[in-house]
Ligand SMILES: NC(=O)c1ccc[n+]([C@@H]2O[C@H](COP(=O)([O-])OP(=O)(O)OC[C@H]3O[C@@H](n4cnc5c(N)ncnc54)[C@H](O)[C@@H]3O)[C@@H](O)[C@H]2O)c1
């Protein structure tokens with residue numbers, strides 16, 4: 001969306017509704033595909049401001065044990081900075097399968113490449129990205145009464161992935177063209193077209209603490225910052241890398257994302273990583289329980305650079321979460337939700353909400369990429385087993401008709417390393433459920449996931465949404481809101497809005513974790529809609545029922 005000229009939104013309609021004929025002088029530029037005509041939305045060159053009424057239902061249990069449901073309205077003002085910044089994406093693990101694939105993919109899209117395959121020519125696309133590959137309902141056509149859907153990316157002034165400047169770190173010194181060959185993900189005819197540009201990208205040296213990833217990763221660790229345990233010098237070096245990358249590329253903003261190997265869980269130790277102060281002290285003292293990913297997180301927080309964890313380990317120890325909140329720095333995670341788990345979070349949502357009692361989930365997968373090699377080590381597998389297993393909890397707990405308190409389906413997760421299949425992970429799932437009158441339903445799924453081609457669009461979405469969130473502020477609407485400009489602030493540091501792209505969504509302390517895929521997408525969609533004064537997507541379509 002390009003900036004609009006200042007629009008006069010003085011026109012207000014008695015019932016706050018447009019009369020269908022816009023009297024607002026619309027001076028949308030050619031890139032805009034929509035403008036909201038409402039007394040609650042104001043466009044200027046630099047901002048979109050919206051007055052939003054958030055409607056919920058507050059529930060209390062009466063003395064008689066009955067619930068009392070009270071509709072509630074909270075008034076917010078949202079402010080969106082419309083200037084689309086020049087944005088850098090720095091990946092930790094840049095030389096990995098995901099890192100090299102997402103980089104090649106953005107180059108291919110930026111250049112509009114087409115390459116030959118056995119099935120004929122293929123053109124670059126962003127399929128698998130919810131922002132670039134999906135749509136949302138804008139509303140209903142005033143004449144035809146049909147849905148009007150727009151590309152998701154158009155709802156707000158979101159960075160285009162083609163414009164992302166890419167860099168990052170890796171413990172492997174391989175340039176990205178060689179790393180792309182090592183990954184064995186992309187067609188040779190595509191690789192040939194991006195090889196030159198990819199060969200010029202060499203990952204920055206990184207920190208390597210051997211105990212946190214599988215020993216079988218040691219042979220690629222030839223690109224290291226000296227030191228094998230946490231220290232402030234590592235934090236400062238990473239901060240300096242970010243500043244230099246930003247300066248060298250004349251960037252307005254950088255987003256850092258972990259797509260390096262899965263680490264083992266760090267023990268949560270009182271006095272070490274339980275508070276922000278203790279965590280900084282533990283790093284200063286070189287405590288061996290501070291992981292590389294936590295050091296990266298701390299460096300980004302102190303550099304006020306958003307940090308997202310695409311792997312399952314507990315990077316965000318309590319001290320890191322407290323530090324992020326203290327600095328107002330955005331963090332998000334954990335573990336990209338790319339294939340088997342994404343399917344699970346949709347299928348389980350469907351089954352349980354259909355009143356079908358899921359009693360057993362058996363999830364097996366095997367893969368042959370380096371991620372699989374790292375996960376063949378028990379401690380690293382355990383991190384992944386946790387993130388893949390907790391994904392059904394909220395859906396089960398929400399249905400007390402099917403499940404007694406504490407009751408849940410059997411759920412097992414198996415991951416095996418089978419080099420022959422490379423990046424083309426095989427996911428085999430069996431869902432077993434009780435149905436009407438003692439019947440059973442068994443659903444077996446064989447799902448071949450080309451892991452890096454499914455994860456790469458998520459890496460892009462995570463960066464685009466996180467960057468957009470740095471340009472959205474809110475304030476409670478009060479009587480003096482018009483003058484209370486300084487009251488605006490950012491969303492909570494823990495970006496739970498990212499959950500659609502993640503297996504184990506990190507949420508602000510004390511807030512619930514939502515794993516149901518449809519709910520996650522609705523949250524993302526409706527928060528962005530609220531920022532331009534639009535109501536949540538409603539599928540009531542009363543206009544098609546009440547006439
Ligand atoms: N579909 C998917 O691919 C998918 C889905 C969910 C999660 N993930 C997670 O994403 C991560 C990356 O997956 P991948 O397939 O690209 O793995 P990969 O092994 O190909 O890439 C990881 C890269 O990280 C590098 N690395 C390891 N430790 C590092 C450190 N301390 N600093 C910098 N670089 C370091 C390695 O050298 C390697 O190049 C893994 O943790 C994986 O579990 C992947």
Ligand SMILES: O=P([O-])([O-])O[C@@H]1[C@@H](O)[C@H](O)[C@@H](O)[C@H](O)[C@@H]1O
Pocket residue numbers: 336337338339340341342365367371372375384388415425427449451503
């Ligand atoms: O997202 P998803 O397909 O369920 O999960 C995947 C696992 O099945 C796979 O074993 C692992 O290597 C990937 O990193 C990813 O986590």
